[in-house]
Amino acid sequence: MHFEEWMELVVKTFEVAGVAILAVGSIAALVGAAMSVSRGERASAYKRARHDVGRAILLGLEVLIIADIVQTITIDPTLESAVTLALIVVVRTFLSFSLEIELDGTVPWRKGRRGEGRTD
Secondary structure: OHHHHHHHHHHHHHHHHHHHHHHHHHHHHHHHHHHHHHHHHHHHHHHHHHHHHHHHHHHHHHHHHHHHHHHHHHHOOHHHHHHHHHHHHHHHHHHHHHHHHHOOOOOOHHHHHHHHHHHH
16 A cells, blocks of 8 residues: 555545544434423533534534545645635634534633622
8 A cells, every 4th residue: 555545544534534523523413302291301401512512513523624624734735735724624624613612601712700809
């Protein structure tokens, strides 16, 4: 097997892992929510499911970004692929950032300040 074939295998592995994380994480979140509803915890079930699905999406996006980076660096190192990678990373970073804010209720750089009593 040549280097490029190995790298294609690595990329495919990361892509499969990313999709699996999205699917399995979302299914696990929905099953957990269904179990909470069956116990009569309707309000917390929705909140928990939403949080868990969001976390699965964040992790899946991170793994898919790894696949894109490996592909661009090792398999198709052209200017066009680098620009495409940059656009993909920008879009996925924006999605991750938006999900992070929605899930935690604050921008990432303010997380540590929440419990410190600061008002700035």
